Amino acid sequence: MGANSSLRDKFERGLAAPICLTWELTYACNLACTHCLSSSGRRDPKELNTDEAKALIDEIAAMQIFYINIGGGEPMIRRDFFEIIEHAVNQKVGVKFSTNGTRIDAEAAKKLAAIDYLDIQISIDGADAETCDKIRGEGSYAAARLAMDHLRDANFGEFKISVVMTRDSIEQLDEFEAIAKHYGAQLRLTRLRPSGRGVDVWDELHPTQEQNRRLYKWLMERPNVLTGDSFFHLSALGDPLDGLNLCGAGRVVCLIDPIGEVYACPFVIHEEFKAGNIRDAGFNAVWTESDLFTSLREPGNPGACGSCGSYDACRGGCMAAKFFTGLELTDPDPECVFGHGETALAAKKVMLIPKPSPDHSRRVPVAITAR
Amino acid sequence: MSLSTSVIFDASAPWSLSSQVSLRDEAFGALAYHHGNRRLVFLKSRELVAILRSLENFSSVNEAIDAVVPNEHDRYVEAVGALVKSDIICGR
Numbered sequence: 001m002g003a004n005s006s007l008r009d010k011f012e013r014g015l016a017a018p019i020c021l022t023w024e025l026t027y028a029c030n031l032a033c034t035h036c037l038s039s040s041g042r043r044d045p046k047e048l049n050t051d052e053a054k055a056l057i058d059e060i061a062a063m064q065i066f067y068i069n070i071g072g073g074e075p076m077i078r079r080d081f082f083e084i085i086e087h088a089v090n091q092k093v094g095v096k097f098s099t100n101g102t103r104i105d106a107e108a109a110k111k112l113a114a115i116d117y118l119d120i121q122i123s124i125d126g127a128d129a130e131t132c133d134k135i136r137g138e139g140s141y142a143a144a145r146l147a148m149d150h151l152r153d154a155n156f157g158e159f160k161i162s163v164v165m166t167r168d169s170i171e172q173l174d175e176f177e178a179i180a181k182h183y184g185a186q187l188r189l190t191r192l193r194p195s196g197r198g199v200d201v202w203d204e205l206h207p208t209q210e211q212n213r214r215l216y217k218w219l220m221e222r223p224n225v226l227t228g229d230s231f232f233h234l235s236a237l238g239d240p241l242d243g244l245n246l247c248g249a250g251r252v253v254c255l256i257d258p259i260g261e262v263y264a265c266p267f268v269i270h271e272e273f274k275a276g277n278i279r280d281a282g283f284n285a286v287w288t289e290s291d292l293f294t295s296l297r298e299p300g301n302p303g304a305c306g307s308c309g310s311y312d313a314c315r316g317g318c319m320a321a322k323f324f325t326g327l328e329l330t331d332p333d334p335e336c337v338f339g340h341g342e343t344a345l346a347a348k349k350v351m352l353i354p355k356p357s358p359d360h361s362r363r364v365p366v367a368i369t370a371r
Numbered sequence: 372m373s374l375s376t377s378v379i380f381d382a383s384a385p386w387s388l389s390s391q392v393s394l395r396d397e398a399f400g401a402l403a404y405h406h407g408n409r410r411l412v413f414l415k416s417r418e419l420v421a422i423l424r425s426l427e428n429f430s431s432v433n434e435a436i437d438a439v440v441p442n443e444h445d446r447y448v449e450a451v452g453a454l455v456k457s458d459i460i461c462g463r
Contacts, residue, residue, distance in 0.1 A: 007399060007413060007415055010397075010398060010399040013398070015397055015398075015402075016395065016396065016397055016398075017395065019402070019411065064393060064395040066393060066395075066402075066404035066406070066411070067404075067409070092393070092406055094406070094409065117406065119409075
């Protein structure tokens, strides 16, 4: 059932609990992707411990959040990874988790295949080693493909292959589709955001206008390709893409980081979009009472986009993409399909690009070993 | 993921909310989540939610609807019937 516009208006006022809750389990990561949204690398010493993680899941279950998206960092690095996800699925909280695949060996694949209510997304950012490794590091493509082999051999079923759309990867759409078909997997494409370390590479890697138009057309022809509602800014090109087509930050979406900080969405790990910490009065209190989320649920100011005939289609685009390119939240999306974002960017005399607040990047890269 | 596209919806027969479905109340109605096929469905009226919750107490969908919204019978037969394909409700 697609959401009609009256339902979307209601969503903009916020829900009793999120639909899409992302929980980054750890900032620790054995990769150092150039576009990492959470600037991950080193574990934060204040990371939620196992008991705190389980208590959070209990609260999530009580709030009737039906599934959670687990990410990181690399979530499988946590020693209690399986304990945590089993605690969730045992309470019927479904788990979708994103991984670089390096920790999925034959044994882990069998263990994962035995768990119900579990979805896995394996990330590759190119359809070949050269393209992928340029972003995710040497050996990352081979490791991810090996993980996919292990999941297939363990009869895991339909997993997801997740790809960030860059200027390079967007040229390989048909190849990604072929890889997904090869494994009987589902393809999931998401938008490159200038968040985290992505702020440093966005200028050179974000798709061109022409590429975005091609992507839109490709997606419209393939309703089965998942996008996590990532490309709603492209809906201004014509008929809406499948999904809610709104910025869900603080309304239907939010992020809990490894140390319990709650942010409006996975793409705004920054002081300005921090609503609170679950360690204070729990997650529900942050979701229902925080000043930030209350203000995000007030009717939006269309700003510069108010006079555009397509505002209802794209709602001005992505808050994070604006913020981390130095635009105002009332400016058009930097990738506005009509070029209004590019005009707004060019008009800024002094660009003050906000730096992501917590940076857990490792100083020295570590070589990847596939299992 | 198997969906019951072949199941025919008969509003004069007894139906119930699937045991695999959880409902979460929202200001606009409720979210229905099917833990088996992982479908999330937006129920866009509180009356529809009340009907779904009471389905198992009636010997037909028609009676369940008339107990809540007798003046909008046909519209709600359609709304309840639309939930068959995602297995939110099932025959009993």
